[in-house]
Amino acid sequence: GQNIDQPTEMTATEGAIVQINCTYQTSGFNGLFWYQQHAGEAPTFLSYNVLDGLEEKGRFSSFLSRSKGYSYLLLKELQMKDSASYLCAVMDSNYQLIWGAGTKLIIKP
Amino acid sequence: GAVVSQHPSWVICKSGTSVKIECRSLDFQATTMFWYRQFPKQSLMLMATSNEGSKATYEQGVEKDKFLINHASLTLSTLTVTSAHPEDSSFFICSATSWRAMETQYFGPGTRLLVL
Numbered sequence: 145g146q147n148i149d150q151p152t153e154m155t156a157t158e159g160a161i162v163q164i165n166c167t168y169q170t171s172g173f174n175g176l177f178w179y180q181q182h183a184g185e186a187p188t189f190l191s192y193n194v195l196d197g198l199e200e201k202g203r204f205s206s207f208l209s210r211s212k213g214y215s216y217l218l219l220k221e222l223q224m225k226d227s228a229s230y231l232c233a234v235m236d237s238n239y240q241l242i243w244g245a246g247t248k249l250i251i252k253p
Numbered sequence: 254g255a256v257v258s259q260h261p262s263w264v265i266c267k268s269g270t271s272v273k274i275e276c277r278s279l280d281f282q283a284t285t286m287f288w289y290r291q292f293p294k295q296s297l298m299l300m301a302t303s304n305e306g307s308k309a310t311y312e313q314g315v316e317k318d319k320f321l322i323n324h325a326s327l328t329l330s331t332l333t334v335t336s337a338h339p340e341d342s343s344f345f346i347c348s349a350t351s352w353r354a355m356e357t358q359y360f361g362p363g364t365r366l367l368v369l
Contacts, residue, residue: 186299240262240362
């Protein structure tokens with residue numbers, strides 16, 4: 145079956161760095177997405193990785209290893225507004241999105 | 254974990270036809286379902302929120318007569334794209350929440366619509 149795993153909840157301190165991991169087993173692979181979702185709002189697109197390696201975009205970076213079925217989202221210089229759920233989703237061979245359950249990130253002062 | 258399915262996964266249709274997309278919660282009762290639209294590499298845009306047995310609440314700018322939403326049961330919501338045109342082509346994603354965990358949305362796999 146198809147499966148996406150990510151931690152349920154993580155806590156970090158303002159100004160610090162946090163890494164949210166995502167492992168996947170899917171039927172084919174057409175890219176991995178990271179979204180940020182604040183409570184009561186629609187998910188916001190953060191990144192899309194289809195090739196191995198690190199993609200950096202400001203304070204956020206996303207890494208992909210297709211051979212390991214693994215990705216992480218790295219958030220630097222954490223701010224209180226980064227408190228949100230972070231969703232990992234993989235597009236399979238049929239171009240269907242397989243969603244992780246999301247990681248709730250709590251930022252403490 | 255909670256599972257949400259969508260049917261069909263792909264739709265190719267001629268301009269002027271209507272297309273119905275189903276969203277089902279397979280192992281829980283979805284008191285609220287959300288419909289989103291997504292263009293490539295963009296954020297999901299919320300189209301409407303529907304509660305079982307009541308009319309959907311549409312976001313500003315979404316045409317109610319164009320995108321008909323029905324949430325007739327606790328496990329099924331449908332989105333009908335009426336008189337589809339090529340500019341309606343996009344990826345439609347639904348999500349569902351249950352009264353047990355209102356803060357958690359379970360997302361469907363999406364339906365890709367291509368209007369020729």
